Amino acid sequence: MYNFPIIDPIIQSIAVGNALPEIKKTTNLFVDLVEDIVAQQLSGKVADVIFKRFCCLFPQNLPTPELLSKILTEDLRSVGLSNAKANYVRNIAEYAMTNILTVEHFNSLSDVEIIKELTKIKGVGVWTAQMVLIFSLNRPDVFPVDDLAIRLGMQKLYAVEQEGKALKQKLVDIADGWRPNRTLGTRYIWAWVNSQKKNAVRMWQLCYNP
16 A cells, blocks of 8 residues: 555555544543543443443533542442442542643653553553543554454454463564554554454444544
8 A cells, every 4th residue: 555654464454445533632631531441341332321321420411520529439330330430430530630631731741651640540551541542642653452352353364373471472563563653553453353343342442532
């Protein structure tokens, strides 16, 4: 493919006829982070339903740190959040009230610094921080190697036979060939996985548009 930003024949081949939706940088990092926690380990449709119910707990359907910190666990559970997720979203609210959680501030940080900062919040892991980098901050060179769909998709596409730590290192090595556009390569892998399975595990990410 002429002038394609990734020199990788497999990525180039799955990109043919596979237009990716535009990702716009968020204007509300707090809401995005909460939504990422709500959506963890859920299908796209279920995550969307639960997050909409969650938003209905707030005036104008807009969660704020101050209001979220005051909501009872029972109310959060009533809209579909697990006990753990109810605690995690409140942890995010507490962090937002005592730290700077704005797009402007995070724009000044590197990817590594953002991951280090967000993972200070109990319940926010590296994967969630990487989703923020990709879908909220539009960072171009992110590779979430621990994402299940990425692992399964790359194992099939690249005929990777390694397991455990060797598998992880092999996928990292492959993705290094996509630099400085690993986010793009990641999104094409997600798109390919979705095309192979009707109820794909990362459909919500491809459609995510805060």
